[in-house]
Amino acid sequence: MADSRTLTRPSAGRTPTVLVIGGGASGSAVTVLLRRSGIPVDLIEARPDWNAATGSGITLQGNALRVLRELGVWDQVRASGYAFGSLGVTAPDGTVLFVAEDIRTGGEDLPATLGMQRPRLQRILIDAVRASGAGIRLGTTAEILDQDAEGVSVRFSDGTTGRYDLVIAADGLNSATRAAIGVTDKPEPTGMAIWRVAAPRPQSVTRTDLAYGGPAYIAGYCPTSESTVYAYVVEACRDRAAIDPAAYADEMRRLARGYGGAWPEITAHITDPKKVNYTWFDRLLVEGSWHRGRVVLIGDAAHCCPPTLAQGAAMSLEDALVLAELLGAGRDWDGELFQAYHDRRIPRVRTVVEASVQIGQWQLDGVRDADMAGLVGRTMNLLKERP
Incomplete structure (x- = not known):
């Protein structure tokens, strides 16, 4: 009103x-x-x-x-x-199922998508x-x-x-x-939560790839510079108070190990719990x-x-x-x-x-x-x- x-x-x-x-x-x-x-x-x-x-x-x-x-x-x-200008959808094992061109929502003179830190x-x-x-x-x-x-x-x-x-x-x-x-x-929480981490960029990562299914609902990554990548795993909400922040890296690594493609390279760098973020979707x-x-x-x-x-x-x-x-x-x-x-x-x-x-x-x-x-x-x- x-x-x-x-x-x-x-x-x-x-x-x-x-x-x-x-x-x-x-x-x-x-x-x-x-x-x-x-x-x-x-x-x-x-x-x-x-x-x-x-x-x-x-x-x-x-x-x-x-x-x-x-x-x-x-x-x-x-x-x-x-x-970058495309989005890949993969199976949990990393097999690319299809690649779609991103829509240029900012006009033809701007990239469709840009990742950054x-x-x-x-x-x-x-x-x-x-x-x-x-x-x-x-x-x-x-x-x-x-x-x-x-x-x-x-x-x-x-x-x-x-x-x-x-x-x-x-x-x-x-x-x-x-x-x-x-x-x-x-x-209001939507029922989902996300684990996020920054890591060195594998040379194979040149766009966002998303895997649906596997140990979580979504596992994805986005290149954020020539040398860095932003990786995330989405699962159902858990009680945040029940998760020890000192175990954040262990928890994200456990979920990420269920995915192939570039994930093994990324997972090897999920070691510092202070660099892993866990939040609910709202x-x-x-x-x-x-x-x-x-x-x-x-x-x-x-x-x-x-x-x-x-x-x-x-x-x-x-x-x-x-x-x-x-x-x-x-x-x-x-x-x-x-x-x-x-x-x-x-x-x-x-x-x-x-x-x-x-x-x-x-x-x-x-x-x-x-x-x-x-x-x-x-x-x-x-x-x-x-x-």
């Missing part, structure tokens, strides 16, 4: 100010784009290290690359990642934010004190306060800001408006889906592009604008979330005649349109 409070425009001659809460992909991207429009932005990030060393790998489809090009970081991304992408975005001239505060959180028709008052974790025309909540899946403004939607789609007054949700704070379509980061980056475009267009910053942002995003995001969840659910239910290729094709062709 949309927020009905009346919002007023900033005083004539005054440039409106923005606080971005969260320095992940969506928060960093919207900061860079707003600064390009001359809008003053402060960005705060709860982690002192700005997540610069977190994560193994990420698969970026063309529509994500399109936004990264808009941000002005495509050259660095291209030089740091590994581009997630920490490297984060560092590129960090550099772009710093170069934008935004105010940056790390190791800092914010509490919404109150808001009225003209702005939002916040208190930072160091005890200082601030006043902004707009607050953009980019603080992730478990967004404290989302809850604070009265949005009750919460992430689903979130905030229903109704994505704003309350002058606080707007973006990225994982508004929606999240399993990585079965590799579209999570892309949807977050597209949010940033659309919201920044609207805010920089000279329109009043009012409920109509914030609702227009939601209305442009919700059909596309809903399609991706529902398709991503459906692919996993078919596997959980053991459906053998599911039209997975058709669903993927329809969804990816939709994403060729600009957001």
